[in-house]
Amino acid sequence: MAEDPVQSNPGNYRVVLENDRVRVLEYTDEPGHTSVEHHHPDSVMITASSFRRRLHARGASMEVDLPDGAVRWLPAQDHHGENIGDTPTHAYFIELKETGPQAEETIDQLGPSVP
Structure with a gap:
């Protein structure tokens, strides 16, 4: 398993809230930046800006183009x-922080799900 993103990408991820049930991370970067491989548990992503990214995992890649305010x-x-x-x-x-009952079934998905 890859590292926690706060450890592997400390200049881009920061913890803004944490308790026994959730951890909230803020992520920022600039055009052209490439992150180091990292692990995300089941999460909800909320975009604070529009952006375009390419995600890579297990030899696959996908492009993501998201507007400001997407969940x-x-x-x-x-x-x-x-x-x-x-x-x-x-x-x-x-x-x-709690693993859901279907976590094993979703492990092969790359990137955010389409609403």
């Missing part, structure tokens, strides 16, 4: 990403 489910996954757009990335991740 997406992010199943547990290891990945790294790159900002392939012209704008900074700014997003929040609400990480769940």
Whole structure:
């Protein structure tokens, strides 16, 4: 399993709230930035800016183009990403500390789910 994003990408991820049930991370980067591989548990992602990224995991990749204010489910996954757009990335991740009953079934999904 890849590292916690706060450890592997300390210049981009920061903890803004944590308790016994959730941890909330803020993520920021600039165009052209590529992150180091990291792990996300089941999470809800909320975009604070519009951005375009390419995500990579297990030899697969996908492009994500999200508007400001998008809310997406992010199943547990290891990945790294790159900002392939012209704008900074700014997003929040609400990480769940409890594993859901379907976690085993969603592990192969890359990136956020489509609403």
